[in-house]
Amino acid sequence: MNDPSQVQSLAFELIRRESVTPADAGCQSLLTERLSRLGFQCEQIDFGEVLNLWAWHGEGEPTLVFLGHTDVVPPGPPGQWRSPPFEPTVDGELLRGRGAADMKGAVAAMVCAMERFVSENPDHAGRLGLMLTSDEEGIAVDGIKRVVPELTSRGIRIDYCLVGEPSSLERLGDTIRVGRRGSLNGRLTVHGVQGHAAYPDKADNAIHRAAGAVAELVAQQWDQGNEFFPPTSFQISDIQAGVGATNVIPGRLEMAFNFRFCPESSADSLEQRVDEICQAHELKYELSWHLSGEPFFTPDGPLVEAVTRSVAEALGAEPRADTGGGTSDGRFVAPAGAQVVELGLVNATIHQVNESTLLSDMDKLADIYLSVIRKMLKGSA
Ligand SMILES: [Zn+2]
Numbered sequence: 001m002n003d004p005s006q007v008q009s010l011a012f013e014l015i016r017r018e019s020v021t022p023a024d025a026g027c028q029s030l031l032t033e034r035l036s037r038l039g040f041q042c043e044q045i046d047f048g049e050v051l052n053l054w055a056w057h058g059e060g061e062p063t064l065v066f067l068g069h070t071d072v073v074p075p076g077p078p079g080q081w082r083s084p085p086f087e088p089t090v091d092g093e094l095l096r097g098r099g100a101a102d103m104k105g106a107v108a109a110m111v112c113a114m115e116r117f118v119s120e121n122p123d124h125a126g127r128l129g130l131m132l133t134s135d136e137e138g139i140a141v142d143g144i145k146r147v148v149p150e151l152t153s154r155g156i157r158i159d160y161c162l163v164g165e166p167s168s169l170e171r172l173g174d175t176i177r178v179g180r181r182g183s184l185n186g187r188l189t190v191h192g193v194q195g196h197a198a199y200p201d202k203a204d205n206a207i208h209r210a211a212g213a214v215a216e217l218v219a220q221q222w223d224q225g226n227e228f229f230p231p232t233s234f235q236i237s238d239i240q241a242g243v244g245a246t247n248v249i250p251g252r253l254e255m256a257f258n259f260r261f262c263p264e265s266s267a268d269s270l271e272q273r274v275d276e277i278c279q280a281h282e283l284k285y286e287l288s289w290h291l292s293g294e295p296f297f298t299p300d301g302p303l304v305e306a307v308t309r310s311v312a313e314a315l316g317a318e319p320r321a322d323t324g325g326g327t328s329d330g331r332f333v334a335p336a337g338a339q340v341v342e343l344g345l346v347n348a349t350i351h352q353v354n355e356s357t358l359l360s361d362m363d364k365l366a367d368i369y370l371s372v373i374r375k376m377l378k379g380s381a
Helices: 006-016 027-037 100-120 144-153 206-219 267-280 302-315 330-336 359-380
Strands: 041-044 052-057 063-069 089-091 094-096 127-133 160-163 175-177 182-191 233-241 252-261 284-293 320-322 339-342 356-358
Touching (some): 006 027, 006 359, 027 041, 027 052, 027 127, 094 100, 094 359, 100 127, 100 359, 127 144, 144 330, 160 330, 175 302, 182 267, 206 233, 206 252, 356 359
Antiparallel strands (some): 041 052, 089 094, 175 339, 182 252
16 A cells, blocks of 8 residues: 555554543543644543543634544454454555544544644634543543533633544535434333232233333324424333243333434423323333433534535535434533534444444545634634
């Protein structure tokens, strides 16, 4: 192959570090070393075993921050990989290795773009920041969720946040994400009375009790969605009841479920409606909830425009803006008032064995990121 580009070399170095979540394995210190040389201030804002890097250059407004993660999901069975998962391997036009697409390739692209911008414009307007965590793929409680309030408490307001998660579907830049659905987890416990199947009058079957409510929950239309979001979806992920014997009436049922919800519904309104359905069926029950992320939406504005134009200029076609996919750390930045847009590599192989990305896509992504920085910070002095 040709000599690797700067972006490619950096991606290789990151993939070599076995940073299975929540480990960082030296990725952030490598980036700190590079960025410090160019005059970036670099600070670790670590919580527990999670490493979080906050690096920035410049002091003015606005603040444009790139957001990413250095952790990766476990590689899975190493024998199923065509090459060792933590050995960056060039195979024709592809780079293979765990994290190539999600998202060390994009981290390399953003760092190289930031380096190029600052060396060309040392006195640029605004503040250019980089926020990285080693806890995105895991439970994500000690990562960006805690870094953003820490920055807010210091008076640092993030105006624009570009998340490098792999948003592209088939070709680089075909899709950007301008919002995400919320995610709400629930657990329902229904109480009955356990007994012998031959003596139903002495028992109260928890499955039979729950059945009507479950059917109603499944049939429910929670909202209609809107122009930018599909309707809220409800999925039962687990139901447990019974003791494994056919002659025992179960006295307890436990159900786990998840809402992916659009901004037409709120966590409160969904919780209340589930509660009402359980009451209407006269269940003896308990409900517990965990809100894993509020929905957010970034309307057309300076960041959406800069990203859209940069993609169109580099690749010849405007990206589609959508709100699909799972949650991302953008959910922790948007509530603080930032405009959040996600643009990254093609997500076709993420979390799979033999994860890969096109080598040339990493270079193009760095060019697009650089163009976004120029549009957002250069002329704003
Ligand atoms: Zn990711």
